[in-house]
Amino acid sequence: MIAEFRLPDLGEGLPEAEIVQWHVAEGDTVTLNQTIAEVETAKAIVEIPSPYAGTVQGLHAAAGDVVEVGSPLVSFEVEGADAGTPAAPAPAAEGHAVEQVVGDSAEVPADDIAARATPNLVGYGAAPSSGSRPRRRARGGGTVTIDPDTAVREAAPHDVLRTGPIDLPLERPRSTPPVRKFAKDHGIDLVLVAAAHPGETVTRAHVEEYAARLATAPSAPVAAPTSPVPADDRVTRTPIRGVRKHTAAAMVQSAFTAPHATTFLTLDVTATTELLASLKSDRALDGHRIGLLAIVAKAVCLALGRTPALNAKWDEAAGEIVEHHYVNLGIAAATDRGLVVPVIPDADRLDLVDLADAIADLATTARAGRTAPAAMTGGTFSITNVGVFGVDAGTPILNPGEAGILAVGALRRTPWEHHGEIALRDVLTLSLSFDHRLVDGAEAARFLTDVAGVLREPGRAMLLR
Known part of the structure; x- marks a missing residue:
């Protein structure tokens, strides 16, 4: 029997995905849950596992094609499968000579070979809901x-x-x-x-x-x-799609929906850097990368407990303010595909070591383009570390549905007043953007002061609850 596998919903109702790479070709034998393709959604690159064990009868899209959710992706020949009938084959283009491809049963128009080094397969037909289908490239030995x-x-x-x-x-x-x-x-x-x-x-x-x-x-x-x-090599045109398209839409929505305000605080964090140095030399913590961002994240979780307005959501449809009693912490990560904000669920329940490990895993996965769409949903507050780019401060845009985002600036060795004298100290700037519908200036200042208090004197974390 022929089983037709259609592109599933990969999370959050994303309507389409681009084929990045096929891992199988027509005629290949596959096992259940074997990775057959990588696709790129508006949020991440996702590996698609095979829902069947059998033989690949046909690929319905080529690498680079954008496929709608619910459209045919792969046809399998499966013994005993209860499968529907695939789309009727499409004839070769009229007037095109065809030649047999070595090692493959597909026929390739000769004109296409002249136009492309990789020929297009024919014979899979169009999706049932469409009068046309994407062009395909042949694969296989x-x-x-x-x-x-x-x-x-x-x-x-x-x-x-x-x-x-x-x-x-x-x-x-x-x-x-x-x-x-x-x-x-x-x-x-x-x-x-x-x-x-x-x-x-x-x-x-x-x-x-x-x-x-x-x-x-x-x-x-x-x-x-x-x-x-x-012809004009002075410009480069890149299609707007994938993560870049999604990020742009989200930022426009946020900027023109939530009234943004930003407040700044520059502070001496020498005590925190000294703490980090001592933790780094602690052999009991070998294998754990505890950095400044982990301590900032811990301070944010503690401060949100004292300023719940910054851990809330403005629900326009319901006419309600939704206050969260947990912290799903988003950590912005710059990748080759654009900015993504994976979320650490229940970050407020993690100790410093676990929080540092979660941040490291999150960053590694994001830069590899392997963050699942579900891992970038449900955030209640976000942090962006602009200091890694040498930037001191900024006015970050809120993620839609969140009331606050904290930007952490570059750590600099700066002359600073310390105990009535001038000394070289480790100094950075915090920038807090907030939704002024939910948070007023006094609440934003109190939150920023609480975060700064932990960074100035890490021991103060023992007093916040």
């Missing part, structure tokens, strides 16, 4: 031989341009999203770069090496690259 007259550029270990027939792998090259973007911006096809590095993951260094070879290659009667550079 084998190669396609392209006549040099089609003018395909190839990266080879010793020569950049060949005059003889070229054998290109049909499998989509393995690479990361930043590398794919870098190659696209420079008009370079990763399939051609991968030809010089079979079996390897294509890196930025590989792309740069290929670009350098192209720049120094002798003139040859070849056509333009398969991914041409725009």
Whole structure:
């Protein structure tokens, strides 16, 4: 039986996802829960597990396609499966000659081979709700031989341009999203770069090496690259989608819905840095990275208990103020894909060591692009560490649905008044943005003073409850 797997809702009702990379090809045998693809939603890159054990009968989208939730993704041939009938096959384009691809049963229009080094599969048909479907690229073992007259550029270990027939792998090259973007911006096809590095993951260094070879290659009667550079190379156009699109929409919504106000406080945190130094030398804490951000997070959790208005939500639809009796702490993380804010649930219940471990795990996962959409929901308050970029202060925008966000500035060794004398001290600035519908200036000042009190004298944490 043929079982058709449709793209599921990946969290928060996100309507679509972009195919980043397939891990299977037509004809592959898969097991239950085997990863078959990576897709990028508006919030994260998500691995899609196989819901069946069987054989891949067809892929309904190619890497780079944007697929709506509920649209066909993969068809499986499963023994005894109670599956629906897949969409009818689509015929090859009229007037296109086709040739057999080595090692694959798919037919590829010859004109498409001339236009792209990676041919498009045909035969899967359109989604039931649509009159058209995305173009697909062939995957699987084998190669396609392209006549040099089609003018395909190839990266080879010793020569950049060949005059003889070229054998290109049909499998989509393995690479990361930043590398794919870098190659696209420079008009370079990763399939051609991968030809010089079979079996390897294509890196930025590989792309740069290929670009350098192209720049120094002798003139040859070849056509333009398969991914041409725009005529006006003074601008770069990047589609607005994924995390960047979601972040922009959320920030616009927040900025034009909640009346923002920001207050600042510059303080001496030498006592905290001395505490961190002592913790670092404590052998009992080996394996734990306790940093300044962990102590700030702990101070925030304590201070929110004394200023509940900053741990609340303005529910316009219900006409209510929702006060949370727990702290789901968002930690802003800058990634190659844009800003994400993963959440530490019930952060107020964690001790300093557990909080530090949670922050470290959160940052590692976010930078790898593996934060699940569900891990970025339900926050009640957020922290952004702008100090890591050398910035002293800022006016951060609230995450929608939250009443406050604290920016932590750069730690600087500064001349400062200390016990009636001038001394070099560790100083930083805290910037608190808050929703003025929920929080007035006095409450914001009290919260900021409580956080600062812990950072000035960490022992004060024993007094806050």
